[in-house]
Amino acid sequence: MSIHVNGSAANQPQSPEDTEFDYSQRAQWLRAAVLGANDGLVSVSSLMMGVGSVKDDIKAMLLAGFAGLIAGACSMAIGEFVSVYAQRDIETAQIKREKMLSQPGNDDQEVIERSEVKLPSPGQAAIASALAFxxxxxxxxxxxAFINEHKKRLAVVVVVAGLALMVFGVVGAVLGKTPVMKSSSRVVIGGMMAIGITFGLTKLIGSDGLQI
Structure with a gap:
């Protein structure tokens, strides 16, 4: 009787485990994409709002945003490259230790190949992060870009940033199978706080006589 139960259990579909495994496999890409897009939106919006708090010139806002876009994309790419490479080195060392204990004298190339299967390429992760940002x-x-009136331009940046943050939050929650309302709310509130703090502090410094 017990043999029959064990056999039937072995033949049962492994969908819950397989599903969990699939999500863990794409967790790094999901994290890089969602965080990259959120960081890009919040960073560039905050820079533009900060400059816009003390300067009416549209060119100043756009230049600040463009510089932030380039700098942030490069920073994300380098950071992701280093992070994935470091994680791969840790995984490689761990696998090597395990194989040395179980089967001394194993080939290092096999160890490296096993570690690379578990992790994405550092170069691919860097490109993905830069593109997402x-x-x-x-x-x-x-x-x-196409709004000349200063106050309307600021308002549009805030509204568009809020809507985009909501979209990114929902997409991240759906792909990661997490609660949509909680995830999207955290993204929107956090992003709006960053934009508001940057705007307020920059305006405060500018109002104290700092010439920009």
Whole structure:
């Protein structure tokens, strides 16, 4: 009787485990894409709002946003490259230790190949992060590019940033199978706080006589 139960259990579909495994496999890409897009949107929007708090010139806002876009994309790419490479080195060392204990004298090449299967390529992760950051950062730049009136331009940047943050939060929650309302709310509130703090502090410094 017990043998029959064990056999039937072994033949049962492994869908819950397989599903969990699939999500863990794409967790790094999901993290890089969602965080990159959110960072790009919040960073560029905050820079533009900060400059816009003390300067009416549209060129100053756009230049600040563009510089932030380039700098942020490069920073994300380098950071992701270093992070994935470091994680791969740790995984390689761990696998090597385990194989040395179980089967002394194993080939190092086999160890490296096993570690590379578990982790994405550092180069691919860097490119993905840079592209994700750029996608988020382009949103406020495009929104502000064709609005000449200063106050309307600021309002449009805030509204567009809030809507984009909501979209990114929902997409991240759906792909990661997490609660949509909680995830998107955290993203929107956190992003709006960053934009508001940057705007307020920059305006405060500018109002105290700092010439920009």
């Amino acid at each position: 750029s996608v988020g950062g382009v949103v406020p730049l495009v929104a502000a």
